[in-house]
Amino acid sequence: MLLTAKTSRDIDPIFWDVVLDCKGKCVYCGLDGSDDIRILRNFCIDHLIPRQANGAHAKENRVLSCSYCNRDCKGNYDPRIDAPKSAGENVLLAQAKKYVHKRQPSPFFDDLYDALQRR
Numbered sequence: 132m133l134l135t136a137k138t139s140r141d142i143d144p145i146f147w148d149v150v151l152d153c154k155g156k157c158v159y160c161g162l163d164g165s166d167d168i169r170i171l172r173n174f175c176i177d178h179l180i181p182r183q184a185n186g187a188h189a190k191e192n193r194v195l196s197c198s199y200c201n202r203d204c205k206g207n208y209d210p211r212i213d214a215p216k217s218a219g220e221n222v223l224l225a226q227a228k229k230y231v232h233k234r235q236p237s238p239f240f241d242d243l244y245d246a247l248q249r250r
């Protein structure tokens with residue numbers, strides 16, 4: 132039987148490489164998609180230094196992110212703004228994690244989780 136890709140992600144070698152480099156986990160929150168395709172398929176490639184800020188599409192600038200951390204928290208945040216000038220990739224990633232973690236609490240979702248717990 133011939134296997135056919137369902138989406139462009141299925142055949143995107145860059146996505147494949149980023150998933151392997153990041154061990155299938157969101158670099159920001161640690162959500163693990165390594166053994167659950169339903170989680171993994173919703174992950175995104177994040178550019179640590181955003182493309183909008185002239186971040187390269189190079190391997191060193193790409194990390195795996197869950198869609199929540201990527202879209203709702205990190206967005207186009209450029210970690211160089213809050214990092215020392217000569218900061219390397221690890222320092223920039225740590226700075227981006229700090230930024231994402233600060234943006235994660237949400238009164239809306241806290242209330243929603245409370246409502247779910249009561250069911």
Ligand SMILES: [Zn+2]
Pocket residue numbers: 157158159160161162196197198199200201
């Ligand atoms: Zn995440």
